Amino acid sequence: SQQGEEDPQALSIQEGENATMNCSYKTSINNLQWYRQNSGRGLVHLILIRSNEREKHSGRLRVTLDTSKKSSSLLITASRAADTASYFCATDPWGDYKLSFGAGTTVTVRA
Amino acid sequence: DGGITQSPKYLFRKEGQNVTLSCEQNLNHDAMYWYRQDPGQGLRLIYYSQIVNDFQKGDIAEGYSVSREKKESFPLTVTSAQKNPTAFYLCASRNPGQYNNQPQHFGDGTRLSIL
Numbered sequence: 001s002q003q004g005e006e007d008p009q010a011l012s013i014q015e016g017e018n019a020t021m022n023c024s025y026k027t028s029i030n031n032l033q034w035y036r037q038n039s040g041r042g043l044v045h046l047i048l049i050r051s052n053e054r055e056k057h058s059g060r061l062r063v064t065l066d067t068s069k070k071s072s073s074l075l076i077t078a079s080r081a082a083d084t085a086s087y088f089c090a091t092d093p094w095g096d097y098k099l100s101f102g103a104g105t106t107v108t109v110r111a
Numbered sequence: 112d113g114g115i116t117q118s119p120k121y122l123f124r125k126e127g128q129n130v131t132l133s134c135e136q137n138l139n140h141d142a143m144y145w146y147r148q149d150p151g152q153g154l155r156l157i158y159y160s161q162i163v164n165d166f167q168k169g170d171i172a173e174g175y176s177v178s179r180e181k182k183e184s185f186p187l188t189v190t191s192a193q194k195n196p197t198a199f200y201l202c203a204s205r206n207p208g209q210y211n212n213q214p215q216h217f218g219d220g221t222r223l224s225i226l
Binding site: 004030031033035040041042043044045048050088089097098099101102103104105 | 115116117142146147151153154159161169180199201203212213214215217218219220222224
């Protein structure tokens with residue numbers, strides 16, 4: 001079942017701008033993960049944030065997690081054309097081997 | 112180079128035919144997964160396997176079958192009972208690690224179409 005819901009569904013920005021997308025979920029989680037998918041390719045893992053963490057950085061990526069609101073955000077700073085892709089959040093429940101993926105946010109970065 | 116290899120990249124199925132999608136990993140991961148992705152949608156879990164010779168149904172297992180005879184291999188068969196098989200199929204693997212805090216690694220997918 002799909003637990004994560006991303007918002008917005010699509011985002012178009014100019015190169016150099018920041019892109020922010022949000023993920024909401026329904027049940028308790030062990031961790032939340034963000035993935036990127038380029039057109040016609042598999043998913044690539046970006047960041048994993050544990051339930052006891054509030055913020056995490058990796059290069060130009062910043063992820064926040066608010067377990068009280070059951071929500072997470074992914075910020076891409078200083079976007080580049082190569083950031084054009086779909087971005088998915090996935091929730092990892094306690095005691096389960098399965099991830100639940102949202103429908104994704106499609107990001108287009110215009111040159 | 113460690114990773115997951117899916118083959119073929121493109122596959123066409125005739126009516127009433129079973130087809131098998133291959134997934135091989137050399138990451139030494141215990142768990143493997145099959146997902147289906149329809150245009151503009153997220154991933155839906157078909158089957159998963161936590162260990163060799165064991166697998167469980169996911170959310171949309173009807174019309175599909177799997178086997179896990181070797182740790183590195185997890186083939187998916189799309190049977191004739193699956194009436195709408197046209198989709199992008201993704202295979203993934205992971206080792207849960209301590210407290211399950213490990214990401215999944217994905218192959219590059221197989222696109223299946225009906226002839």
